[in-house]
Amino acid sequence: MVYKTTGDVLVSYGRAEMVPYLMTYQDVGMACATGEALTPLLLSFESVGSDPDKLATLVYTVAATCTESMALEEELRYMRAVKEGRVNEAQDARSRQKELAEISARRQYEAYRRSFVEFGEADNGKCPRLRNDFDELVWMIGQISGVQSLLNDATADTAVGVPRDVAAKVERGLACLDNEKWWGVPRGGRAALWNILPMLKPANADAWAELERATRLGFEQGVRLPSALYAISAYSVGDDQRVRRAIREFANNDKNLDPNYAMIDSIAGMLIKGISDRMWTEATGKRTPYGNLGTFWDDTRKSSESTINIDDLL
Amino acid sequence: MRYGKALIAAAASSLLLGVSAPAISAEKRTLCVFDIIGTSGDMYNIMRDYRTAAIEQGYDLELKAYTDENIAAEDLKAGQCDAAAITGIRGRQFNSYTGSLDSIGAIPNYDALRTVVQVLASESPRITPNLRSGSYEVMGIAPMGAAYLFVKDQAINNVNALAGKSIAVMEYDAAQGKMAASVGMSPVMSDITNFAGRFNNHSVDICFAPVMAYSALELYKGMEPNGGIVDYVLGQLTLQVIARHNKFDSEFAAWSRSYFFNSVFDRAMRIINSANNEIEDKWWIEIADQDKLRYDEMMRDARIELTEQGIYNKDMMSLLRNIRCRLDAARAECSDQRE
Numbered sequence: 001m002v003y004k005t006t007g008d009v010l011v012s013y014g015r016a017e018m019v020p021y022l023m024t025y026q027d028v029g030m031a032c033a034t035g036e037a038l039t040p041l042l043l044s045f046e047s048v049g050s051d052p053d054k055l056a057t058l059v060y061t062v063a064a065t066c067t068e069s070m071a072l073e074e075e076l077r078y079m080r081a082v083k084e085g086r087v088n089e090a091q092d093a094r095s096r097q098k099e100l101a102e103i104s105a106r107r108q109y110e111a112y113r114r115s116f117v118e119f120g121e122a123d124n125g126k127c128p129r130l131r132n133d134f135d136e137l138v139w140m141i142g143q144i145s146g147v148q149s150l151l152n153d154a155t156a157d158t159a160v161g162v163p164r165d166v167a168a169k170v171e172r173g174l175a176c177l178d179n180e181k182w183w184g185v186p187r188g189g190r191a192a193l194w195n196i197l198p199m200l201k202p203a204n205a206d207a208w209a210e211l212e213r214a215t216r217l218g219f220e221q222g223v224r225l226p227s228a229l230y231a232i233s234a235y236s237v238g239d240d241q242r243v244r245r246a247i248r249e250f251a252n253n254d255k256n257l258d259p260n261y262a263m264i265d266s267i268a269g270m271l272i273k274g275i276s277d278r279m280w281t282e283a284t285g286k287r288t289p290y291g292n293l294g295t296f297w298d299d300t301r302k303s304s305e306s307t308i309n310i311d312d313l314l
Numbered sequence: 315m316r317y318g319k320a321l322i323a324a325a326a327s328s329l330l331l332g333v334s335a336p337a338i339s340a341e342k343r344t345l346c347v348f349d350i351i352g353t354s355g356d357m358y359n360i361m362r363d364y365r366t367a368a369i370e371q372g373y374d375l376e377l378k379a380y381t382d383e384n385i386a387a388e389d390l391k392a393g394q395c396d397a398a399a400i401t402g403i404r405g406r407q408f409n410s411y412t413g414s415l416d417s418i419g420a421i422p423n424y425d426a427l428r429t430v431v432q433v434l435a436s437e438s439p440r441i442t443p444n445l446r447s448g449s450y451e452v453m454g455i456a457p458m459g460a461a462y463l464f465v466k467d468q469a470i471n472n473v474n475a476l477a478g479k480s481i482a483v484m485e486y487d488a489a490q491g492k493m494a495a496s497v498g499m500s501p502v503m504s505d506i507t508n509f510a511g512r513f514n515n516h517s518v519d520i521c522f523a524p525v526m527a528y529s530a531l532e533l534y535k536g537m538e539p540n541g542g543i544v545d546y547v548l549g550q551l552t553l554q555v556i557a558r559h560n561k562f563d564s565e566f567a568a569w570s571r572s573y574f575f576n577s578v579f580d581r582a583m584r585i586i587n588s589a590n591n592e593i594e595d596k597w598w599i600e601i602a603d604q605d606k607l608r609y610d611e612m613m614r615d616a617r618i619e620l621t622e623q624g625i626y627n628k629d630m631m632s633l634l635r636n637i638r639c640r641l642d643a644a645r646a647e648c649s650d651q652r653e
Binding site (some may be wrong): 082 | 340350351352353354355356362363365366367369370374378379380381496506507510511520526529531532581588589591594
């Protein structure tokens with residue numbers, strides 16, 4: 001009884017105070033540690049009757065950022081090793097990347113699963129009842145985690161067995177949110193899915209135009225998650241020009257960010273940096289040089305040397 | 315002086331380290347990989363490991379993801395890709411021998427498929443020459459799953475019931491349309507982006523699809539409430555690495571084929587099995603043994619006809635028949651030599 005009361009207080013405190021507070025942080029590492037440390041504590045109250053499903057979606061999602069960033073390091077190590085012909089190290093890094101991708105997929109799928117346990121699935125034009133901003137945020141994050149779990153499971157040779165219809169379900173699930181209110185993520189996310197699964201695309205829809213619009217909306221409102229979705233989508237289909245443009249624009253639009261959702265913007269930043277690091281490493285063997293996000297190794301520098309005649313200076 | 319010695323020792327050891335771990339200089343080549351979801355997909359993921367293993371064999375393959383298989387095939391022709399990983403059906407234009415692996419009803423189960431891939435990777439002088447055709451050479455074969463008929467009504471459980479029904483077929487595979495027409499179905503030309511939609515909104519009665527499509531394309535929607543999957547393997551989809559012959563040496567091609575059999579086959583089977591596990595048992599439509607025999611017979615007649623028309627390769631048809639009969643000598647076809 002005391003335990004249940006404690007659980008209820010914790011769940012309600014988490015939702016009313018901790019989540020909004022954490023959202024103002026820019027420090028993704030802190031969110032990762034919070035997720036890994038608090039998830040078992042929070043969910044243990046389930047066995048005494050509390051209902052932490054909504055919070056579970058959020059804490060599992062941030063816990064997955066830990067393994068996501070570790071997996072990225074392994075992927076970069078793999079790329080460097082391949083580039084230098086060190087096959088054993090490359091294979092070792094790939095194995096470790098897959099182990100971490102499997103853990104990410106498990107965490108993200110659990111985040112997604114909790115969201116539909118709580119709200120139900122969106123189908124046949126029906127949407128779950130989302131009562132307030134918090135519900136909408138949980139729903140949105142749950143949907144995005146669903147897609148990420150599918151992609152990480154593919155890296156892990158489908159060890160988790162994330163159902164493949166998650167992509168189609170998320171495409172419908174995101175349609176249940178107000179696009180303007182959530183920085184363009186709902187339509188941007190759907191359009192990103194149309195690019196990788198063209199059979200989900202409604203007739204006459206233009207995925208890139210949608211992603212473009214969503215990206216603008218994100219910049220205007222100061223949460224740049226749609227820009228990251230754009231870059232991920234372009235990177236998946238190997239569209240180098242679009243990826244570069246997305247990364248440059250992300251880097252150039254770092255003013256007027258919404259302090260209430262700094263965490264979401266930082267996670268978007270982590271995703272963008274991850275793509276930039278992969279591209280840099282593939283091309284040069286090194287990640288994006290510090291402070292140089294938005295630039296590429298083969299950029300032609302605007303040089304002033306050619307216009308200066310040294311003789312004139314002497 | 316002491317420091318001087320230490321410096322020399324350090325310089326010497328770094329030199330030694332440099333010598334003991336030389337970077338392998340591998341020839342650069344481009345491998346274009348068809349994966350419907352691009353760099354995040356299962357096939358691309360498998361190819362990344364292939365790339366790593368290939369470095370030890372002297373080739374550094376730059377991977378390029380293609381979500382449109384046709385463009386990958388065209389880029390292979392145009393020399394933009396030194397090799398391409400595409401489906402067997404699409405690869406038929408480069409090699410009719412391995413391009414006939416997906417012929418209808420010719421590989422009834424995964425054991426048979428494993429034997430086929432093993433034989434093709436055996437480097438036997440009676441097999442390997444067939445893997446080369448014109449400027450192209452097949453350097454690896456991986457399973458992509460068995461294909462079945464998905465029907466919107468369980469009553470479509472025997473050959474006679476197929477007549478008069480509409481079926482979505484892939485327009486780039488001539489065999490599908492001909493086969494459908496031969497049993498009285500009306501083929502509706504479709505492509506990968508629209509066949510599932512047509513089946514799911516019931517504008518066609520039947521579609522022909524691999525197990526992987528069941529969940530990803532939500533084919534259960536088209537089967538609800540009374541449909542199912544006819545439990546008869548209509549064919550095996552494969553992924554094949556087709557290379558420009560003059561871009562790789564023959565040792566590498568042989569190594570690559572054995573890598574696909576030894577390392578890729580089981581991994582790809584795990585992915586297929588996980589897709590299979592997503593299919594609820596209630597959807598499988600058992601068919602009677604005598605109907606199975608009729609299907610076998612019908613598929614055989616169709617293959618013989620399509621071989622005569624030049625769509626399937628005669629040598630491959632005879633190899634597949636021998637493999638089927640080796641695994642199950644009781645099959646009716648094993649007492650004659652029509653294929």
